[in-house]
Amino acid sequence: MNNYFTIERVTEFNSRSRNTFGQICHIRFNPLEDHQRPDLAMTVLISHLLDQVLAGRPAPLRVGLH
Numbered sequence: 001m002n003n004y005f006t007i008e009r010v011t012e013f014n015s016r017s018r019n020t021f022g023q024i025c026h027i028r029f030n031p032l033e034d035h036q037r038p039d040l041a042m043t044v045l046i047s048h049l050l051d052q053v054l055a056g057r058p059a060p061l062r063v064g065l066h
Contacts, residue, residue, distance in 0.1 A: 010026075
């Protein structure tokens with residue numbers, strides 16, 4: 001993975017009544033001008049976050065990013 005960003009803090013939350021799991025991630029982007037493909041920064045970030053939050057869990061019915 002390229003070093004487009006650093007995840008500085010992660011806060012997990014669960015809702016039993018809604019049967020949901022989530023994470024709030026505080027992300028710091030590194031200087032994008034230092035990368036050959038700065039246009040991939042958001043794609044790499046979203047892919048990383050989805051892999052992290054879905055690891056070891058059944059397939060979700062819905063995924064949301066805010």
